[in-house]
Amino acid sequence: MPAPAEFLKFIDDNASKFVARLGAAVAIPSVSGDGSHRPDVFKMSAWLDGQLKDLGVTTKLVDLGEHKMDGQTLPLPPAILGRIGDDPKKKTVLIYGHYDVQPASKSDGWDTEPFTLVVDEKTGRLIGRGSTDDKGPIMGWLNVLEAHKALGRELPVNLRFCFEGMEESGSEGLDDLIKSESAKGKDGWFDGVDCVCISDNYWLNTTTPCLTYGLRGLVYFKLTVSGPARDLHSGGFGRMVHEPMTDLIQVMSKLVAPDGTILVPGVDDLVSVADAEEREIYEKLDYSVQDVEDAVGAPITISNDKATVIMGRMRMPSLSLHGIEGAFYGPGAKTVIPASVSGKFSIRLVPPQTPELIEPLVFAYVEQEFAKLNSKTKLKIENLHGGKPWVADHKHWNYEAASRATEAVYGRLPDLTREGGSIPVTLTFAESLGVNVLLLPMGRGDDGAHSTNEKLDRANFIEGSKLLGTYLYEVGAVKA
Ligand SMILES: NCC(=O)N[C@@H](Cc1c[nH]cn1)C(=O)O
Numbered sequence: 368m369p370a371p372a373e374f375l376k377f378i379d380d381n382a383s384k385f386v387a388r389l390g391a392a393v394a395i396p397s398v399s400g401d402g403s404h405r406p407d408v409f410k411m412s413a414w415l416d417g418q419l420k421d422l423g424v425t426t427k428l429v430d431l432g433e434h435k436m437d438g439q440t441l442p443l444p445p446a447i448l449g450r451i452g453d454d455p456k457k458k459t460v461l462i463y464g465h466y467d468v469q470p471a472s473k474s475d476g477w478d479t480e481p482f483t484l485v486v487d488e489k490t491g492r493l494i495g496r497g498s499t500d501d502k503g504p505i506m507g508w509l510n511v512l513e514a515h516k517a518l519g520r521e522l523p524v525n526l527r528f529c530f531e532g533m534e535e536s537g538s539e540g541l542d543d544l545i546k547s548e549s550a551k552g553k554d555g556w557f558d559g560v561d562c563v564c565i566s567d568n569y570w571l572n573t574t575t576p577c578l579t580y581g582l583r584g585l586v587y588f589k590l591t592v593s594g595p596a597r598d599l600h601s602g603g604f605g606r607m608v609h610e611p612m613t614d615l616i617q618v619m620s621k622l623v624a625p626d627g628t629i630l631v632p633g634v635d636d637l638v639s640v641a642d643a644e645e646r647e648i649y650e651k652l653d654y655s656v657q658d659v660e661d662a663v664g665a666p667i668t669i670s671n672d673k674a675t676v677i678m679g680r681m682r683m684p685s686l687s688l689h690g691i692e693g694a695f696y697g698p699g700a701k702t703v704i705p706a707s708v709s710g711k712f713s714i715r716l717v718p719p720q721t722p723e724l725i726e727p728l729v730f731a732y733v734e735q736e737f738a739k740l741n742s743k744t745k746l747k748i749e750n751l752h753g754g755k756p757w758v759a760d761h762k763h764w765n766y767e768a769a770s771r772a773t774e775a776v777y778g779r780l781p782d783l784t785r786e787g788g789s790i791p792v793t794l795t796f797a798e799s800l801g802v803n804v805l806l807l808p809m810g811r812g813d814d815g816a817h818s819t820n821e822k823l824d825r826a827n828f829i830e831g832s833k834l835l836g837t838y839l840y841e842v843g844a845v846k847a
């Protein structure tokens with residue numbers, strides 16, 4: 368069933384107001400991975416809760432307890448559960464999103480202040496941290512609610528919401544909440560949910576809308592090498608003592624080869640090799656090596672073969688080195704031997720890999736490589752967090768509804784993609800609720816989520832809001 372014309376018109380007519388609301392959301396620096404911003408994550412939860420209530424949604428803030436991060440005990444931001452509509456004749460759709468964001472600072476290389484939404488009138492870009500990941504899509508749902516409230520129109524489905532503030536830091540506490548609510552059956556918040564929709568990923572390229580039926584899993588490690596009791600002068604102690612940074616870099620250099628091959632024995636071996644038929648799926652996608660180069664801003668793809676490059680993101684595991692905590696990195700030439708350094712790396716997982724299968728392989732290999740150094744420094748390895756990969760049935764009516772909605776809004780059928788990123792809660796919803804989960808992205812492949820100058824194109828924000836609403840009408844019309 369097509370969305371009513373007055374709904375689509377309302378979205379167009381109120382575009383500036385919607386952009387301003389996105390600006391208000393971006394202005395709250397709700398960075399979950401930095402303890403000093405934890406009050407901002409709480410501020411964001413209160414702001415979003417207020418918006419939902421104003422739009423007629425009944426909400427409940429669930430306290431998820433505390434957690435330890437970087438030696439601090441911190442309160443976890445609440446999960447916001449919401450509900451609107453209780454018509455037994457209608458389908459019930461559960462919407463998930465996250466209101467926390469990745470860290471950002473001008474000194475990382477942003478051209479503008481990351482927590483001030485900048486509207487670039489020339490390019491139509493809405494630039495700011497969280498614009499595409501994931502505040503823009505959450506605002507998209509608010510836009511749909513606002514249109515229906517203002518027009519005095521009933522929603523075509525019952526809606527349930529689950530918004531969290533820890534997605535970028537391992538979704539602490541959320542799995543337990545979903546499992547306990549599901550176990551309550553009829554009295555649980557998610558009772559009666561027919562399907563789940565998550566808008567928290569991106570088109571492959573900049574022009575072709577897509578539906579996403581797979582996500583990679585993740586397992587994130589922290590590798591600490593410590594030695595002297597304090598930082599040392601390299602003139603005073605260089606070549607007299609074992610140095611933590613030297614040892615850490617030796618071990619980290621053994622994790623992954625420049626061509627992306629994971630060197631931890633057994634990790635790549637768990638994954639099957641794509642046959643000719645499967646390669647063809649990737650060959651046919653509307654995504655080229657040039658698109659990748661455009662998105663990353665340089666000709667640095669691992670291969671010139673399109674299918675190999677795309678499979679690297681969609682159906683292969685990858686190991687990335689992220690950073691070294693405790694290392695000297697400022698300007699100048701400080702001649703220090705850091706006393707303790709922690710290397711951060713993570714592995715993106717694909718079926719049948721799971722964090723439980725990968726952790727022992729990594730621990731054993733890292734310890735073995737460290738032992739080969741014959742160093743008197745000390746090594747500690749920790750698994751910070753993880754999540755399993757997820758693949759859904761893309762022939763389900765939930766996907767068919769989204770496909771029709773995409774055609775109605777964008778005038779073309781969507782590509783079907785698997786995403787390289789991770790949203791661990793996706794699998795928890797699929798398993799605990801036993802329903803189909805759809806990923807319906809709003810932004811483009813060059814949005815720069817997690818990167819500097821993150822943006823969401825105004826056209827994607829506005830057409831994307833229409834898409835979310837139209838999808839609800841298509842679900843509402845499903846007879847199954
Ligand atoms: N938009 C989804 C996303 O960015 N997910 C993160 C999840 C994560 C896990 N640990 C840190 N972040 C991702 O990196 O894929």
Ligand SMILES: [Zn+2]
Nearest residue numbers: 465500501567
């Ligand atoms: Zn996200």
Ligand SMILES: [Zn+2]
Nearest residue numbers: 500535816817
């Ligand atoms: Zn993210």
